[in-house]
Amino acid sequence: MKCAPWFLALAVACTSGHAAETPAAIAAAAQAAHGKRDLGTASALYQQLLTAEPPATPTDEQRAWVTRFAPRLHMVPREFFPLKDIVAIVHPEKPIIAYHLFWEDDFGFPSDNDPCDHEVVWIEFDRATQRVTKVTTYWHGRQVSTDDAVADANSHSGRAWIGVEWGFHGSIPWRAIGQVPAVDEVLRSHWKKAHDVMKTLPRDPLARGWPTEFSGDFAAFTTYTVPFDPRPMLRERGLVYVSRWANATINRYCLRYNFSAKTEWPGPTAP
Template identity: 55%
Template structure:
């Protein structure tokens, strides 16, 4: 169950206790250094509107929050935009990426290939984005074993066949009367 209104009031409290700040030069450089490379289908209808990097105050991890114009479910899901997250974990002293995690429809995905690729490409992980739904996928996600992948609230999920998902979504589940 989604509880966006309750979450909004909790965010207001957090922002009062710890207001947003202009990042230091070091934090800004760090967020640029480890920023993922985002790959989107050329036929993607919805644009990436914003990206917000949040650096963990203690752990060496950066959350990159991607805000899309919307997704294929609009207006049915009643969300004003689509929000996805990618996390990059790093070892600052070794100048290496140590973890690449993506949010994909209530599951957290990670692959060793994504980490290796990031370190071969100046610490910038490749993130593939699902057409229409914007689920984020690490490099070589398709090789993940469905039974051992990730738990979604105590229930196993399977990664859908992307070609099939594209075909389903390209027919559109959008409201036909919505612009």
């Protein structure tokens, strides 16, 4: 097993009580190791973190929240990669649920050693009124939210509309296209890559059987007309936990395959 010595030193020292050795520091070290594909070190640190703060089984009320606020996913016709798994993580203190979506793979990265494409949708809500207060998505290293997404969710019994980008699977809140420049820029770049560039490159052997291009125009690339309800998969898999440490919980309790560690909570709701 390969081990980065400073990660191991941190893991051993975590019981000494110094500020730099808090659970958040262990989580950061685990995610850094995870990002470097040092999975032995990452998993050991994740395990240490969850030994100190184990995830809880959700209450009936929390399970009801997960179902009530599950997003309405909408895909582009001819999306090639199916949804492989879904994990819901309920924050133990704050009214927010993270829906972690694991697509079969990413059109742009057949050889990245991640056998899935990990995306996240966060739903914040008011416990008293059971109304959504914020919809945030992970968007290629950024966080995206719109006020229109909140209004749309509350007009659909708390279930937010989420567009799923063809092949790359970035999660798009309602009305983000045309309102959020970062969404428009990445969509245009990814459409050009999928429509014009990828087919001109040498074929990756691990992409066998995959489409070689997105043949439609940009309007087709941004037309999300195929609905997908994730609730049956949520109920079937039962991967619902209460924890502030989403990546650790997914690594040690949920998935038997590697995934890319992503932002755990948006903005000020971070642990």
